[in-house]
Amino acid sequence: MAVIGDLFLVLGGLFLFLGALGIVRMPDVFNRLQAGTKAATLGALGIIAGVFFHHPGWWAKLMIIALFVLITSPVGSSTIARAALSAGIRPWRERGEDEGEGA
Amino acid sequence: MRRFALIAVGIFIVWLALAGRLTLAEVVTGALVAAGVAALSRHHLALLDDIRLTPMLPVHLARYFWTFFIALVGANLDVARRVISPKPDIHPALVEVRTALTSDLGKLWLANSITLTPGTLSVDVVGDVLKVHWIDATPGRDMEHATRAIAEKFEARLKGFLS
Amino acid sequence: MSMAQLGILGATGLLLMLAAVALALWRLLLGPSTPDRVVAADTLGVITTAGLVWLASALDNGIYLDVALVYAALAFIGVVAIARALERHE
Structure with a gap:
């Protein structure tokens, strides 16, 4: 159980990291x-x-937090x-797009 | 009355989840608070009338969340690939997607689902048209067909319990 | 609680989360536009909420779950309030 929990924690951390990397890049x-x-x-x-895998007893509160994040984000x-x-911010367009797949 | 019951039951469940124990005191306080909040907020939550309350509702919700969850994981693998690639692999454009859903809650729900699924971000809703920022508008693609595909999957699921 | 107690997996997860905070902070400081900073603040809010949940587990104290919930609510209201204010100043 503890190992499954740790794996989820690492996966979660990884996606948080990728999301933050995304907003930088x-x-x-x-x-x-x-x-x-x-992400x-x-x-x-x-x-x-x-x-949850570390503390199954917290399931109800964890579910509320998960739903809250899922709805608000x-x-x-x-x-x-x-x-x-x-x-007035216009979406970024790739350069040379009008000439087809250039750049 | 229907709206009042819906809000009260929802608040009551959240109360019990946060309280974490089923003592008489918690149940009574929870019920009172739920009734009070529902009485105060029912005029502001007309959105809730859009939900079709049928015995099949839990089944529809479960099917929706299953579709949604698959799409969310897919979206993240997609984001991960684009973020890690040395030169960000994106061809963004603003596109318009017409929805067949008519209720406000339906459109809100659809817009939020679209935001969390691969390559799309809802920007605005005007009438029955969703303005969507789409990351993969490669030149020469069949836009009409592709934008329909963005909405269709969720619409089919949401139509089970929303109009 | 030291890194050794966390174990390899726990420490990796924590470092990834801290790196995420650093990157989001960078975007927050860099901008360049105000909406960019709001995006960074929004993401920071979600990372912090997750961090507080993680803290509840690491310290074995459920009180941090309530902190996480209240923090998530306030972060959301803050982001929406700033975004709405930006919209009016077009």
Whole structure:
């Protein structure tokens, strides 16, 4: 049980890391949101699952936290995306796209 | 009344989950708080009327979450691949996706599902059109067909309990 | 609690989480636009929530789960409030 829990914790940590790496590496706010939201959400769920295997008695509270993250994180992202668009930020386009698959 | 019951039951379950023990005191306090919160908030939660309460609801929810979970894991493998590749492998564009769902809760739910699935991020909802930031709009692709595919999978699942 | 008690897997998970915090902080400081910083703050909120849940387990104390829940709620409200404010100043 403890080993399964640790594996989930590492997987969760890995996806949190990838999400954060995504918001550093992606070229504009929309792509950063894409990487950040998805990976951070699954990462958090991974950590929560890992903790469940260490402390099965906490299942009810862990489930509430998981549901809360699952509901709020896409709502937050869409709100930011809409704000960015209305603030005049245009999505990044790859260079030379008009000439086809250039660059 | 239906709305009141829905909110009260939901709050009561959350209360018990957070309390973590089933003593008489917790149950009574929980029931009172749930009733109070439901009474205060029922006029603001018209969204809940969109849910079709049928005995099949748990089955529909389970099927939805299964589809959703597969898509979420797929989305993350997709993100992982794009983030790690030396030159970020993305062809983003804003696309519009028409949805067949008519209720507000249905559209909200669909938009959030789309945000957590591979390559797509909901930006706005206007009428029955979702504005979606799509990471894989490779030039020359059949946009009409591809944008339908973004919404269809979840729509089919959500239609079981939402309109 | 020392690194040795965590074991290899536990220490790896912790280091990944700390690295994630560092990267998100970098984006928060770097910007360049305000929405970029809000994205970083949003991601930091989710990482911190997960970190608090992890802490509950590591310290064997369930009280941190409540802290995580309240923190998640406040982080969400904060992000939405800032985003809505940005929208009005277009």
